[in-house]
Amino acid sequence: MNAFYVFVAFGAMLLLMVVGMPIAVSMAAVGVIGGVLAYGHPFFDAIAPVVWGVHNDNLLTSIPLFVLMGELLLRSGIADKMFGALAAWLGSMPGGLLHTGVGCSALFAATSGSSVATAATIGTVALPSLHSRGYSTRISLGSIAAGGTLGILIPPSVNLIIYGSLTNTSIGKLFMAGIVPGILLTGSFMLFVFFYSIKNSTMPKEAKLPRAVRVRLLKDLLSPAIIFGIVMGSLYGGIATTTESAALGVVAAIVLVWRAGQLDWGLLQHCFVQTAKTSGMILLIITSAFILNLAISLTGVAESMTAWVTSFGFSATQMLIVLVIFYFVLGMFMDVLSMMVATIPITFPIVSHLGADPVWFGIFIVLMCELGMITPPVGMNLFVVQGIRKDGGPIADVMLGAIPFVLIMLLFTAVLIAFPQIATWLPNKM
């Protein structure tokens, strides 16, 4: 199996995806065709136990559970209230409401997990007030698009669960590893907004709310904090496995929704249907990924690609720089979830061979996915933000507004490569 065939297969898969075939089917088709070409009919029989293995994997049960938890917090309006509380605390800094947008997107996306829901909610609440108070349109739009990407890095993150399941990496460690980079990247976004606002003195300033009001609003941050504490606390303390922590999260979310007086049958049904649709989409892609993975491992593609890449004599750092470019370009055209699952079976063995830490690489991959969400032409968050703005401007505003944030992410990736401890320090404390 030489590298040429791999590129042909990968190219075919990309083509199927780009012309609008379902992502899951595109991946499975390439996997099945490749496997059958190599092994004939017996390949079908090899798929069967793999599919049962994936569908019976208790670890993956955490995906519908985390999605359900997020839906409950989102549809009950618990997540919406965070905006007011954050606005009260962050609004008086230079850059005012922009910080609120970034901070809130980070928290919101971390709990809800859906970037469309995040951008729609934050954008709808924030954009009109940003617009009417005279904030720069581009920075407003860009900060909301970029803020919405933070959710897949900050745990609980479905992307990290998928990475962990494909590479047999501890989800608990991956979640821990996401915390520090998540906070630092959110901080970097805010720092940029801060300095940008100081330089552009035309940016409006927000009045400071009285302390008593601010303290009272803190209670709106309590529910998300409780959920985060239960999920991450039980994982960090070794009390629960990933799926158990997700189950605890669901139970806690139901209790919080009930305490907020929002628990009724209509809401539950709505959450159930939404959760089923989202998880069905994710789980079908994962099923395909494992079929593709089977073809890749049986045909020795990973080994031959590793041999091919090592023949260039790259150091680990050089290889990572190549991968940054690879993912940056790929992320422009691919949906990020499929980009992740389709490439990991090949890139993971290569970087492992060069000595990269599997937990660290998970954070790296997710960072690359975040970039893909705000790089045109296929940058989901750009379209979502463009879709919710009411002023009718061109999408170029959003793309230009996102550029500084793309640069920050690239810079952050460089820092993460230079100082891998940013990701590995916390999980090593477990």
Added chain:
Amino acid sequence: MSAILSKDRFEKCLGTVFGLLYVALSLFVAAEVVLRKVFDTSLQGADELGGYALAIGATIAFSLALIGRAHVRIDIFHALLPRRLGTVLNWLSSAAIAAFAALLAYCAWYVIADTFVYKSVSPTPWATPLAIPQTAWLAGLVTFAAIAAGLTARATVLLVRGEWKILDDEFGPRTTREEINEELQDLEGRSIAGRKSLGGLAKRKARS
């Protein structure tokens, strides 16, 4: 109109089964964690149950995602293709999903046939006969395949009759616009509900 109503009801029914399955699982697992940590005892089998819940839940979720057109497709270049080609691709992607669903159902059949031959049980304290969860799994995947085949049959009829517009509407990729509109609608509903509950709270306070 009645077709839409029944689709909605079907979604809600399946969704409820799916949701209650995971809520029940969560309660069981949460109880297990508390018992294990606080009382140092165990209900056993929460892990195993989680695996079966996934096998059954995933198949329901596949079907619901299919009906809700939630299986992701990249729509940006698709929209740029010549219209007829785009329509044919819409038909093809429906057929491709049906073929994939059929493959999964075949896999389930293959696995379960083995299970019956070897009378396999799970390697756990419960020693569950695997035929039980796998039968439910097979049924779920067959349902998924049947729905996909039914939808493809409809798409084929539309294609043959040359009803391009309907085919595009029903089988085209869900656009970002549609997704955003759904979210915005939901958000509006939430803020109305929020105001109502705040109003209710104020009334309750006024009474006390």
